[in-house]
Amino acid sequence: MPQVATPKDRRGALIRAAYSKLAERGFEGLRTRDVAAEAGVNIATLHYYFPTKEKLIEGVVEHAMSRFRTTLEPHGSTSDQLRNHLRSVQRLVQDEPDLGIVMGELALRSARDPAIARIMRETNEGWHRTVRGLLRKAVKDGSLEPELDTDETAAMIVAALRSLTLPMASSGGHSEQALRQLERWLGIGAPARKGRSIRSSN
Amino acid sequence: MPQVATPKDRRGALIRAAYSKLAERGFEGLRTRDVAAEAGVNIATLHYYFPTKEKLIEGVVEHAMSRFRTTLEPHGSTSDQLRNHLRSVQRLVQDEPDLGIVMGELALRSARDPAIARIMRETNEGWHRTVRGLLRKAVKDGSLEPELDTDETAAMIVAALRSLTLPMASSGGHSEQALRQLERWLGIGAPARKGRSIRSSN
């Protein structure tokens, strides 16, 4: 759906269009013409704001990362911030499948693109630190066993969560199972959420 | 390194060349001409064996999956097949980084390509069943607690292992940590391997 006539914020519109197209077609099928069309502008206008396709992609990376990071910040106040965090990630990639796909595309491209690699690594490390911080706090206030290695456990949690962001996983219906087991191991298992059912009928 | 003059098995040579190029450049940069060049044949010869690029890719999928599956089959004989399995996966993606990249590419493409999606899902389900089978056997012979939910635990293990196949993860050095914690939770932790140190200096 080309959003014609977005008078102001052409730049932002182009980035969002590129983000959407990237999720839809992947880097393989990302065409500047399509992006311009989806933003409702001429191809030359795109090159007016982004001199090269690479620059446009940089904008998309920025957009995706901000989208990812903001929702990652722990919210809530009790010591079950940890469980909230797990479910936030699950909900994030569930409610916005595009994000998971874009993250995957960026992860793969980072193998060939040092610039993207740097950003991904930083985000990853930040995520790791966040989870480790939550774990340490939980250990301190007694909701987790004191002998827990917070660093290795954080690595485990991030690894598990990251696999959720892959498209393949969600189709199997195994992701909820995996998360439940993770919560159980952590000893923070909790009964059903209100609202939507999480029983997959497969 | 173009392997000129591979008189027989042109078909196989082309598939291996495509596999290599796919790992090197991704779907984004996969060019039939490059594949032909790497196999040391003319572009038309490629189309003699594979009428279309899509057919060539199918061959690559087959190749990658076989490569993946064979190493996945549990070997060894004792009840610590489970630990062997975890480490086999780690070793596999560590010794052959191309495989991890290709798997990632295929996983992403499966979001747009039903044919690939089917193969990936089947491989995934097979992997899940394998791990679950190992878990059940371990429960039966007493090396794992009987109240363990083998299905959910298998989902968790596969999720964790799958994240290892992503290029991003390995760079952080967190993958060994994650695996150690997983083994610890399962209660199958084992002393240090001989050889390389696994202490990350961060």
Place this chain on the structure above:
DNA sequence: AATTGTCAATCAAGTGTTTAATTGGGCGCC
């Protein structure tokens, strides 16, 4: 008048695929 934003038209370099031609080995037949 100068600056900014936008577009139709165009270009050069690819890009998957096809065509027409060549090579060489095997097979039947005299």
Place this chain on the structure above:
DNA sequence: GGCGCCCAATTAAACACTTGATTGACAATT
């Protein structure tokens, strides 16, 4: 044994189309 014939394998040279990027003109705003 020599001869014509076929056919799998291979290639150089296009073909038709795509794709990122550029240009120059035109309007709107300052």
